[in-house]
Amino acid sequence: MRKHLGLGALAVTSAMLLVGCSSGGGGGTSAPEASEGGGTGGSGAEIVVWTDAEREQAIADAAVAFEEETGATVTLVAKNFEDLRNDFLAQVPTGEGPDITVGAHDWLGALVTAGVVNTVDLGEKAANFEQVAIDAMTYEGQLYALPYSLEAMALIQNTALVGEEAPATWDEMIQKGLAAGTERPVVLNTGSEVGDAYTMYGLQTSFGAPVFVQDESGSYTSELGMGGPEGEAFAQWLHGNGTAGTGYIPTTVNYDINIELFTSGQTPYTIQGPWAINAFADAGVDVAVNPIPSAGGETAAPFVGVQGFYLSSQSENALLATDFLVNYLATEDAQRALYEADPRIPAYSTLAEEVAEDPIIAGFLASAQNGVPMPSIPEMGSVWEFWNSAQSQILNGADPVSTWNKMVTDVEAEVGA
Amino acid sequence: MMSTNPVLSTSTEPKRPSPDIPSRPSVSDRSRARRGRWLAEVGWKYPVAILIVAYAVFPLLYVLSAALRPGGRLAGSSALFSALDFGNFAALLETPYWRWGFNSLVIAGITSIGTVLMGAAAAYAFSRFRFSGRRASLTGLLLIQMFPQTVAFVAIFLMLLALGDAVPALAINSKIALICVYLGGALGANTFLMYGFFNSIPNELDESAKIDGASHAQIFWRIIMPLVTPVLAVVGLLGFISAFNEFILARIVLVSQGNWTLAVGMYAWVSNELNSNWGLFAAGAVIASIPLLALFLSLQRYIVGGLTAGSVKG
């Protein structure tokens, strides 16, 4: 018997030991929790809020007053913004998801289809928010989130190189850019080879080729607007500015390179969103922000993205969570804190007016006012893939018309399916 | 049965690992050798080393360069070391970096020890015992490792969810749960590495010890384990590094920021292109590589010092 000393036993238990130690510890803390549930009211209720790191502090500040007044606890879980959507989709149905999550409006279609979001009733408070933000968070007539910020890309120029005045057209911008004598007249994100239809969208719409046709109320239909002569004209234009033409739009530029080129003064113009402003300020570059110039004659309408707070459909504390959203986060103070944490355009109207005194925010706001909300239908995820890739191929010299039309057919098949 | 083995019973002394005299040319031999021969046999190894080091290290200079540049980016500029600023390192103090580092060390350390112990035990069984289903289990072990993990995260999440109800220590957001998930892979490729190594230890050693009355556990702990130190060190290092840098499972299991590992936390700094902080990340990555390199340096003695200890004659 003693010969069969278990080394194995040692291994199993050394691992199990850990389990044991901590289950002792864990058990210790979980036991009171369990009894709390059975107890009378008190301070047992907890809401879990998923946030990205940027917004964490602002939400925590809003939660302080809430916790004091209601006796509930707000637990913040910081996650990567990227992960929020998929984790929310996967975890809410298991009952383990959060009560509230931060999110972008273009997730809405997928969230509604999965049945993981609850409606939000802002009541009279809805009037305090920019209409475009409320519209973006509305899906089939129901509001699903409390918006807090909106963003749109805009033309950013280095005032030391080309002054304050905004070019009205792409050609004018190129002329001024060339006159500035920098290495390149303009730099645009192309996602280093992946393609970046999001950045290009303002230019695309200036040719009158929106991704989906909008009905008179402004909501998107599933009818594609990119086909036809308008779309082909845009494709031709892309081709003419790619490697086969002027070369003004190389496919090698990603976000980081863009920032690097702009801050080092190698280009006077770029198209960027509000998130890039801090990088420019850090580098000490003076910038002016204006609406995107038109390349095809019509007004350039970039995508407007809206961020907000979604409420889980499986929340066990729906009242509490709604109370937190509507009565604590939908206030000017909380919205201000959110704005200060990450300076995008506030969705809260009075705040937006206030910060619009800042010419940079005013520039983004002006661009956003030309813009249209990004479609939030669930199929959008697969549209990007085809769309980006086609643009990248055309910029690299592929035949513009046939490549573009192929993309349109592929997307139609995908959306129709 | 064993007493009928004449070959093995000839040896009565238990064989202990004896440090053999290195079977290499001594210093005096080499000094006598012609310079040309030195070049042909040894000298060329230095330029080759420089070449390989350049290949291995050059890309990492970018990381160091980015760490030393305020607002540093990984790509975008080919100018290396355009600034020497320790701001990013100082900024790490204001982040939970050190806490994540501690978590990483604990998780990777325990995982690595567990992997070595379990893997060595299993390798011993496969190498020394013949039992039915041995081949099949070996093959099975290998095959299980090949399952594509892309969708497995759903399963792992659900499992920890269920387990957490019964065993609070194994719930979502528990470091122990993550260690257990990692240990689930302990019998993977590592077992094979050890298995091959164990096979190279002559069986006569066990046999003679057995005749002297040693139990299988004693043979394992006192004869085999000391002889396989090099492979234990290799497996320990591999296990440590892979747990240290793993972030896909860790991201799912560890929910709250305070419990994150370095890989999860640092991934968060750069996962969003628009808010990425490569300077901070690079500084963190440079510091994070130090424990791994220190571990390697300290284990090297066992890994290659085994040159003599491992060469036991049969």
Add this chain to the structure above:
Amino acid sequence: MTVQEDARSRSATRGDGPPERESHARGWRGLGWGFLVKLLLMALVNAIGLSVILGAVRSESWFILGAAIVLLVATDVIYFTKRALPLKYMAPGLIFLLVFQIFSLVYTGYVAFTNYGSGHSGSQAQAVQAALIQAEQRVPDSPSYPLSVVSRGDELGFAIADSDGDVRVGTELEPLSVQPDAEVGGAGAPTEVPGWTVIPRAEVLTDTELQQRVTALRVPVSDDPEEGSIRTRDGTSGAVYLSSLDWDPDTETLTETATGKVYSASDRGSFVAEDGSSLPAGWSVPVGFENFVRAFTDTNYAAPLLQVTVWTFAFAILTTLSSFGLGLLLAIIYNDSRVRGRKLIRTLFILPYAFPVFMSALLWRGMLNPEFGIVNDLLFFGADLNWFQDPTLARFAVLWVNLWLSFPYWFLVCTGALQALPADTLEAAEIDGAGRFRRFRSIMLPLLLVSTAPLAIASFAFSFNNFTLIYLLTGGGPNFAGSTSQLGATDLLINAVYQISGVSGGSSDYGLASALSIIIFIVIGAISAVAFRQTRKLEEMQ
């Protein structure tokens, strides 16, 4: 060598044979404490096992209970009886393997037979809940009323202060009616209602059970259901809502109140009306072999998938060979005591391995940028090589980067494995005057392969499924020109699964992804099993 093999097989028969004689011979005494340690450890294991069992009983997790009992009994049997000697050594690892790996494998297998994915992720009850949430709308332009939650015995109700200053009270069954003597507080909400207890806001908000009842409560405005009912979202204000759907649990149907259109539960996990329209949220149901059938019959993907498969094999084989080759070569070259500074050289060699893969992939992506990257600038003198647009270059880049990432692993493994080579055999060969290369080929390599071949197979399998590298380095691109798919020249099968199942786009089909994963697993498993048989022959050759 054959002597050793013989000895090994002899010891095998002994393992199952009668217990050894108790001859406490020289040098093996003094381990009596071992038994104590074993007892202690087993006591601990049993204590933990029992606490798991109790926990499972408490939480009514019957599956876990069963598994825990089986595992605990098995552990005790293994360690307290003399049977199953090998299991004593394998049990710890096996238990973790069973619980944490096999489970996810089996579960993925289960998912492959369902339509689990976006739109079909929860239970039917959740789908009904979602449908009702989405159908219940606040009456347009209706005002919000200050509201209090009131109770009468077990019965819950709402008291609202309407615009005329009247307090109205109602319950689920009784429509709102005016309560004359009620009082209204500073916030405008009723504070005292005769015959009812007003529940303070703090209590409503912090008692989860009460909260759920309040959330679910609808108080009809009048006897006419068309006028809607009062509902509160935050416990302090109420408004009139109307639902456009009615749920009938008996027939499992949702009926549109305005049109009478009936959506019934289909066996596909959705609510479908007779005209074919369906509600957005569905639930997950078993669909049999459908996912597998789709995987094989979707002609959209047939052609590109073939290319992807060929590349996946090429990548896995080439990357294993190249990194194994380089690692082995370096290990042999620097396993030489005459080389000074080996410690430093070795440490620098493994540097790439000390950094997280996601960083390295993004790093190389930047370095390979055709216009701004250092690779073109420095190594190709500014040539305009577009590493991510040309399929051949992109594939080469992937192999090159993966070589950089993985040769340190092989260097480490081979350095370790070299120590296992019997020095005397090598010496003997040296004395025989065998040439260096011959010595390497006919003695060293076969010996090394015995221990490393299984690792090479594992590495092959890992490369086969190396999703992260491809995803972060090339994103699978460049896309195949002229095909209706989002697949590209550097996509591995596993990346293709990710694309096809839509996990990347947010509208994911995990059922299909799981089915494809299983198909890949079977393919790679079969190949590896065959390869593994070869290594067995290799071993027997020794």
